[in-house]
Amino acid sequence: MASNSELYLMTQLLNLEGVKVIDYRIIEGIGIIFSLENKKKQVICPNCGKITELLHQNNFQTVRDLSFGNQSVYLKINRRRMRCPHCQNKFTEELDFVRRKRIHTLRFVEKIIEEVLNSDIKNVAKRNDLSEQEIETMLKDLGSDLVTEKPKNLKKLGIDGEGCSRLESISNRHVDEIAVVKGQRNYYVILVDLEKKKVIGMIEKRTKKEITEYLKAWGKGVLSKIQEVSIDLWKTYKSVAEELMPQAAIVADRFHVMKQVTDELDSARRKIKRETEKIKSKAKKEKILEGLKKSKYVLLKNEKDLNEGEQEKLKEVEKAVRGDGGTSTNLHQLWEAKYQTRKVKGL
Numbered sequence: 001m002a003s004n005s006e007l008y009l010m011t012q013l014l015n016l017e018g019v020k021v022i023d024y025r026i027i028e029g030i031g032i033i034f035s036l037e038n039k040k041k042q043v044i045c046p047n048c049g050k051i052t053e054l055l056h057q058n059n060f061q062t063v064r065d066l067s068f069g070n071q072s073v074y075l076k077i078n079r080r081r082m083r084c085p086h087c088q089n090k091f092t093e094e095l096d097f098v099r100r101k102r103i104h105t106l107r108f109v110e111k112i113i114e115e116v117l118n119s120d121i122k123n124v125a126k127r128n129d130l131s132e133q134e135i136e137t138m139l140k141d142l143g144s145d146l147v148t149e150k151p152k153n154l155k156k157l158g159i160d161g162e163g164c165s166r167l168e169s170i171s172n173r174h175v176d177e178i179a180v181v182k183g184q185r186n187y188y189v190i191l192v193d194l195e196k197k198k199v200i201g202m203i204e205k206r207t208k209k210e211i212t213e214y215l216k217a218w219g220k221g222v223l224s225k226i227q228e229v230s231i232d233l234w235k236t237y238k239s240v241a242e243e244l245m246p247q248a249a250i251v252a253d254r255f256h257v258m259k260q261v262t263d264e265l266d267s268a269r270r271k272i273k274r275e276t277e278k279i280k281s282k283a284k285k286e287k288i289l290e291g292l293k294k295s296k297y298v299l300l301k302n303e304k305d306l307n308e309g310e311q312e313k314l315k316e317v318e319k320a321v322r323g324d325g326g327t328s329t330n331l332h333q334l335w336e337a338k339y340q341t342r343k344v345k346g347l
């Protein structure tokens with residue numbers, strides 16, 4: 001059993017409003033599990049508005065929270081069923097840090113969504129040991145929260161297309177929500193206030209009609225004050241922006257431009273590798289392949305971030321693909337394009 005001072009420290013570290021740590025365990029290969037207790041005993045009855053502290057039933061559940069370093073963190077919480085002595089109503093208490101029927105804390109969800117904005121659902125799922133479906137649920141919750149709110153004082157709007165591949169196994173509940181064909185790709189459009197760095201809208205479909213309707217619902221009062229619309233390279237966004245916000249300057253999103261170039265660079269690298277395999281001269285082939293070995297990382301990383309060994313490797317790659325003269329010209333051009341883009345965009 002942990003000492004009181006230990007528990008006090010853990011509560012401080014966890015930094016979650018309204019709860020205290022009453023126990024914790026560290027399980028190897030899983031992470032840290034905190035058992036929590038609600039600090040306040042009294043709950044307001046949602047039916048009559050009077051206060052009750054009568055417990056009807058304990059209801060323990062485990063939710064995931066932000067990690068500590070590389071350790072996953074789980075919270076064992078008691079979402080109590082309460083009884084109201086005034087009106088006999090029985091109800092489940094609300095907790096500020098986790099939605100009902102959800103298995104991730106709100107701050108964990110926030111972090112995941114931020115990551116999705118900078119990457120894509122598939123990679124974020126993999127990195128955080130989540131299923132793609134779990135992330136989709138997070139996005140949908142966010143979308144339904146945002147649908148009733150109009151953005152305030154929005155000057156710089158980011159329209160961000162997010163692609164995610166549907167899971168093969170779709171639960172029945174899911175099929176009810178959206179009709180999807182197995183294996184079909186579903187796209188989300190995420191709207192961001194770039195100044196406040198805040199997600200302000202979520203659209204489940206990526207069609208022009210859906211996006212237009214969503215934005216129109218904000219009204220002219222909001223749309224006419226937007227000075228800049230930052231879009232990725234998808235042309236539908238551009239035409240929507242031109243139609244609804246003619247006063248706004250349209251800029252191509254930095255991140256997406258970079259990502260596009262990086263993706264092209266990586267696929268060029270793979271193509272060269274494939275073509276090199278076909279070269280008949282064994283010596284020549286081996287020389288290029290040797291140079292390309294482990295080249296992905298140094299090619300994709302910022303040049304200024306490379307350490308000495310990586311810089312050497314970069315030179316080696318350059319030498320290998322240059323000597324070939326044919327297939328690698330592509331790689332070289334793309335590579336230069338990448339650094340040019342970076343310079344122009346100040347990345």
Ligand SMILES: [Zn+2]
Pocket residue numbers: 045046047048049050084085086087088089
């Ligand atoms: Zn009541």
